[in-house]
Amino acid sequence: MVSITYVEVNGTAHRVEVAPGLTVMEGARDNGVPGIHADCGGACACSTCHVYVAAEWIDRLPPRDELEQDMLEFAWEPDAERSRLTCQIKVTPELDGLIVTLPERQA
Numbered sequence: 001m002v003s004i005t006y007v008e009v010n011g012t013a014h015r016v017e018v019a020p021g022l023t024v025m026e027g028a029r030d031n032g033v034p035g036i037h038a039d040c041g042g043a044c045a046c047s048t049c050h051v052y053v054a055a056e057w058i059d060r061l062p063p064r065d066e067l068e069q070d071m072l073e074f075a076w077e078p079d080a081e082r083s084r085l086t087c088q089i090k091v092t093p094e095l096d097g098l099i100v101t102l103p104e105r106q107a
Contacts, residue, residue: 050078052083
């Protein structure tokens with residue numbers, strides 16, 4: 001299992017264990033993390049699983065593809081460097097310790 005920490009805007013942290021092969025979005029959904037709506041179910045057709053990746057993790061994630069980049073334009077206050085859609089990040093052992101912060105709201 002891979003440990004991922006989801007931090008709410010108010011600072012409440014949810015550290016959960018996620019199986020490799022799932023996405024960061026599925027880890028939040030399956031563990032009841034509030035603030036990840038995932039309206040499209042992981043099809044990269046909305047931006048309701050938007051998060052800000054902790055600065056130290058940005059370069060350790062695979063780059064955004066064009067579809068993710070396009071969908072982030074609809075996210076609440078996207079950040080050019082830190083914003084990601086959690087449905088597009090596959091959990092691997094290398095992501096153990098990943099920290100993401102949820103936006104104030106999902107668009």
